[in-house]
Amino acid sequence: MSQDLLKTPLHALHVEMGAKMVPFAGYDMPVQYALGVRKEHIHCREQAGLFDVSHMGQLKLHGPNAAKAIEALVPVDIVDLPQGKQRYALFTNEQGGLMDDLMVTNFGDHLFVVVNAACKEQDIAHLRANLPEDVELEEIEDRALLALQGPKAAAVLSTLNPTVAEMVFMDAAVIELAGIECLVSRSGYTGEDGYEISVPAEKAEEFARRLLLKEEVEWIGLGARDSLRLECGLCLYGHDIDTTTTPVEASLLWAISKPRRADGERAGGFPGADIILDQIATKDVSRKRIGLIGSSKAPVREGAKLFDADDNEVGIVTSGTFGPTKGQPVAMGYVKTELAVIGTEVFAEVRGKKLPMTVEKMPFVPQRYYRG
Template sequence: MTDLKRVPLHDLHVELGAKMVPFAGYEMPVQYPLGVLKEHLHTRGKAGLFDVSHMGQVLLRGADAARALERLIPMDVAGLGVGRQRYGFFTNETGGILDDLMFANRGDHLFLVVNAACKDADIAHLRAALEPEVSVEVVTDRALLAVQGPAAEAALASLAAEVAGMRFMDVADVTLAGAACWVSRSGYTGEDGYEISVPVGAAEALARALLDHEAVEPIGLGARDSLRLEAGLCLYGHDITTETTPVEAGLTWAIQKARRAGGAREGGFPGAGVILEELADGPALRRVGLMPEGRAPMREGVALFAASEGGDPVGTITSGGFGPSVGGPVAMGYVSADYAGGDALLYGEVRGRRHPVRIAPMPFVPSNFKR
């Protein structure tokens, strides 16, 4: 752990009894004394506070920054209104996903949040493709917090009433606990909530102010993972990689009409030929939700078969675990498009034995975003 970086709230996590583990080069809280299962259920029922300061925060400035970013992602950046945010992903020349990200239009610049494990590569990718036309500024003096759950609005509104009026994917400048914060109404749990970029020097005071609210508990990486899995949300490096396309991953909803065939700004991003062809003709593989029968979870890497004996694999699990809100095991993975429809029964091979697993719609738990 001595070679790992520490987030600004490290001492607070230790004070709160967190179990710290290595994650993406950082020492991060995986759980608190409440435990992963109770942290998960508390977030679903009330509100949880997550420290996601290990993620990368980047500002893009330039007269044509939006059109420039469109050279790297298949999203409509130029059409994004001021004060709004979108989900997106960097693609490579074969249509694979280099990383997924959030990007927001903050008026005179774009604000990006990228994954911790990919942020150095993402920043180098942005600089190589956009500079000097666009300045790529890495934000190093701000922490990033998320408050998620049905009571998140009440908790944050107790510090700044105006956040209650924000809709899903709105972004705004908000003063919280005396600090100038960049707030988005978003998150990665399937629940309503907010992500907050806060100056490092004010991060602990803001975290304590939120934890003082009766509905808020600190939540670690363990519950964050089970929450996003129940919500059917991809984890980069597992469910989406350089080898998976957005069409295979079921992320076509994130590619706006302007960037598709016949759109105002069709293509022009890495891998456009592959992705647009798959949009038209369908992919060979598809990401699906999976519900193993019984109580035992099926984890990443489990091969999927069409029959209880014999035959070649028809797919692979990429994320799996126990879903506390579901009350049983859930998973997601990729299967041949021939098996992706309906509720087909497949078999996952665990320790040499095949166990039934049924394709199921995602999300496993309905999303509660404030539209």
């Protein structure tokens, strides 16, 4: 099995560091290290965690019409994305469903796009099928991707180049770090301040070891990455959002640029726009994504059915775990729209028992992105 799995440029270093490796999106990936998931989670919240996210797809779009071309596939503005800025986007299909979520960065001479590992091949095919001939899609195979996250991340990375401290959330730049030319954005998937760093594959291990020399930095695996993002209310593609989910059902209206959903010449213009804009206008959806807090200590996992007080099935949990920072079970899922109200009590079925949970506003712990 493991022989068939792909390996990131940092695979040997994970093994050397004693990581427990598991299959994930076709890659052999570290789920945890010697610290364990809970301590890794807390370390990232308190200091700085280093994540290998090289399994993600890194792409470049070249050509003067690149922004216009990708804007036709997503419900966010890309044409007016300033140079040195990054934006969260969604690929939608003709039914208004979500094909993937992604990050788009304007580096001036090209757009840099990062897509989810499990959707990489599908997204590349989608782009190739829809981009005009004057836009070139380049698949980046020779770069690793690292994330340095946590309240000490800026101080740590500033020792390699102080200019990173001047960046704010969603800034991006080509920056030399430890003598290596890197593509750096001040962003991440933990809710903490931090950076995502694209580094040449042959320099990735050297760069990671340099960061790990700092006492504030520890490797963080997929286990803590999941609990960190869930506490901060961030969706995991393929679980909390997928092709059967619209942005309105997924409570992702903030990810649709206002000009694309208002009356005007820029409204719509993306796959499934008619369906999505109608849902926005009528508020007519049968279910909504919500956050849930458990009152017991037992975590409620993905797939748990949700019931109302009269024992009617009303929804399902799409992500769930015990939140080490929150100190309570946290989950997200979908319920009937009328129940998607803060304070509503529902019951999750876990091993034959109905555990009470309360609909709560997300994020469950404050996001601490650095906005200047």
